[in-house]
Structures are given as structure tokens and as C-alpha cells.
Amino acid sequence: MENAIEIENLVKTYKKARGVSGISLNVEKGDFYGFIGPNGAGKSTTIRSMLGLIQKNSGTIRIFNKNIESEKVEILRNIGYMPSEAMFYPRMRVSEVIQMAANAYRMDCSEKASELCERLKVDVNKRIEELSLGNRKKISIVCAMQHKPDLYIFDEPTSGLDPLMQKEFFSLLSEVNKSGATIFLSSHVLSEIQNYCNHAAIIKEGKLIAMDSVSNLTKTNTKKVIVKGIHEEPSIPGIKMLHSENDTVHFMYQGSIKLLLTTLSNMEITDVIIEEPSLDETFMHYYEKTE
Numbered sequence: 001m002e003n004a005i006e007i008e009n010l011v012k013t014y015k016k017a018r019g020v021s022g023i024s025l026n027v028e029k030g031d032f033y034g035f036i037g038p039n040g041a042g043k044s045t046t047i048r049s050m051l052g053l054i055q056k057n058s059g060t061i062r063i064f065n066k067n068i069e070s071e072k073v074e075i076l077r078n079i080g081y082m083p084s085e086a087m088f089y090p091r092m093r094v095s096e097v098i099q100m101a102a103n104a105y106r107m108d109c110s111e112k113a114s115e116l117c118e119r120l121k122v123d124v125n126k127r128i129e130e131l132s133l134g135n136r137k138k139i140s141i142v143c144a145m146q147h148k149p150d151l152y153i154f155d156e157p158t159s160g161l162d163p164l165m166q167k168e169f170f171s172l173l174s175e176v177n178k179s180g181a182t183i184f185l186s187s188h189v190l191s192e193i194q195n196y197c198n199h200a201a202i203i204k205e206g207k208l209i210a211m212d213s214v215s216n217l218t219k220t221n222t223k224k225v226i227v228k229g230i231h232e233e234p235s236i237p238g239i240k241m242l243h244s245e246n247d248t249v250h251f252m253y254q255g256s257i258k259l260l261l262t263t264l265s266n267m268e269i270t271d272v273i274i275e276e277p278s279l280d281e282t283f284m285h286y287y288e289k290t291e
């Protein structure tokens with residue numbers, strides 16, 4: 001399978017701050033790829049480097065087998081990018097902003113733009129300054145999608161969108177993905193990654209800490225255990241205490257279930273619940289693992 005994105009050993013430092021240090025990842029054509037990480041991890045830095053919007057220190061970035069430095073214009077023509085902040089000239093009307101974005105591609109995008117505005121309920125006659133954050137985000141979506149590119153790069157697209165619009169947005173993405181487009185999406189919303197992405201990379205403090213299919217990433221062999229009737233966790237390896245209240249102890253457990261049950265059966269317990277961790281708890285495991 002050919003790759004849409006190839007990043008090799010990307011390093012970007014800002015004057016005083018670490019940006020990213022040694023990111024390498026490939027995204028196959030047609031994939032729906034998630035990019036997750038805590039605040040300041042380096043998601044936007046990676047994305048801006050991919051688009052040539054900031055100057056990297058070292059490393060190579062190829063999009064559809066073209067080099068971002070030498071073939072930037074051709075690459076950008078085939079990308080729909082939605083930045084994390086939706087900023088436009090405040091006095092312009094929505095229709096003018098959308099037309100200006102289409103002009104940059106030297107394309108007549110009017111048909112697709114109208115369809116997107118209808119589905120996202122965008123009022124094209126309003127001025128930017130009259131719009132809420134969510135409504136400005138919707139204009140960013142239209143600008144990123146109206147020229148029907150082969151690669152869509154979205155940096156935290158859903159913050160500020162109401163649940164109905166989030167659903168419509170992901171329907172739009174699923175449709176273009178089904179017809180062959182590649183999607184690269186950074187997000188803090190783990191359920192979005194689980195529901196829509198095939199693969200994902202997790203970034204922390206400028207470095208990738210995991211990269212796999214989403215189904216593998218969410219399979220951690222860790223159980224969440226709640227035990228009643230005791231005040232302290234059983235003393236066996238693989239336990240990470242969460243909290244205890246009154247006579248109930250909550251902990252995460254990674255190890256032999258038989259050993260856990262044998263140990264608990266020798267304690268004065270009154271009840272036990274063993275469940276799959278939530279999505280947040282599963283990903284927290286990655287964020288904490290490297291500490």
C-alpha cells in the first residue's frame with residue numbers, strides 16, 4: 001500500500017521550547033488516522049511542519065511522495081487543512097471568505113461549498129465578527145473540504161461544535177474517506193479516535209510513545225477492579241491504586257486474574273466488580289506508562 005504521509009525523524013525546536021524531537025510516522029493512502037496527545041505534546045507542531053507552515057530543524061516529510069520543501073505548492077493544492085483556531089478577517093462576509101479560499105486553489109468550488117454550507121447550516125450572509133466560535137469552525141470545515149482534496153488534515157476540529165454538528169462533520173469525513181481520501185485528525189476526544197480512526201499515534205512531550213491500529217491500542221490487558229469490604233489493595237504485583245473510600249478500594253490490575261481472585265478470596269471482602277477500563281483510563285495508561 002502506498003503512503004499518503006511519510007515523516008522521518010522530524011525535529012522542530014522553538015527558541016526556548018521543545019517542539020517535537022524525532023517524530024517518524026507513515027500514514028497509508030485511504031487511512032483514517034488519529035493523532036492524540038496531551039496539551040503541548042507537539043500535535044500542532046507536527047501538523048504545521050507537515051504543511052510547511054513552519055520551518056523544521058531536521059528530518060524529512062513527504063506527502064504523496066512529494067517533498068514538502070521543494071514541492072509545497074503542488075502538495076498544498078491537494079490538502080484540505082483545518083487549523084485548531086478559526087481566524088478570519090472579522091468584517092468579511094462568510095460567502096466572501098469561502099470564495100477567497102476557493103480562489104486560492106483557482107477552482108470553481110461553488111457546488112461543493114453550497115452542499116457543505118447546507119449540511120453544516122452555515123449562514124453565508126453573516127459577517128465573521130457576528131459568528132460564534134462553533135460557527136467560525138464550520139466555515140473552516142467548508143474551506144478545508146470544498147476543493148475535494150485527496151488528503152484532509154484536521155487539527156482538533158470538533159472543539160466548539162455542538163453534538164449535532166460533530167455528527168454531521170464525521171458523516172462528511174466518513175463519506176470522503178469511503179471514496180478514497182486520507183484523513184489525519186488530531187484530537188483530545190478519545191471516543192472520536194475510537195469511533196472513526198483505523199490507526200492512531202500517541203505523542204507525549206514531543207515524542208511518539210505508541211503507534212498502532214486503534215483496536216490494538218485499546219487492548220491493554222488491564223482490568224479495573226472495585227473491591228468492597230477492605231481498606232487496602234491486595235499486595236500482589238500489577239496493581240495501580242486509584243482510590244479508596246470507606247470500605248471500598250478501586251484499582252487497575254494487569255496480571256493473572258487467577259492470582260487476583262485467589263488473593264481476594266483470602267481477604268474479608270463482601271463484593272468484587274471486575275470491568276474493562278473506560279477509554280479515558282485506557283489511554284491514560286499510555287500517557288503514564290513512560291513517566
Ligand SMILES: Nc1ncnc2c1ncn2[C@@H]1O[C@H](COP(=O)(O)OP(=O)(O)OP(=O)(O)O)[C@@H](O)[C@H]1O
Nearest residue numbers: 014017018019037038039040041042043044045046
Ligand atoms: N510559536 C511557538 N513558540 C514557542 N514555543 C511553541 C510555539 N508553538 C508551540 N510551542 C511549544 O511547542 C510544544 C508543542 O506545542 P504544540 O502546539 O505543537 O502542542 P499540541 O500538542 O498541539 O498542544 P495542544 O493540544 O495544547 O494544542 C509546547 O511546549 C509549546 O509550548
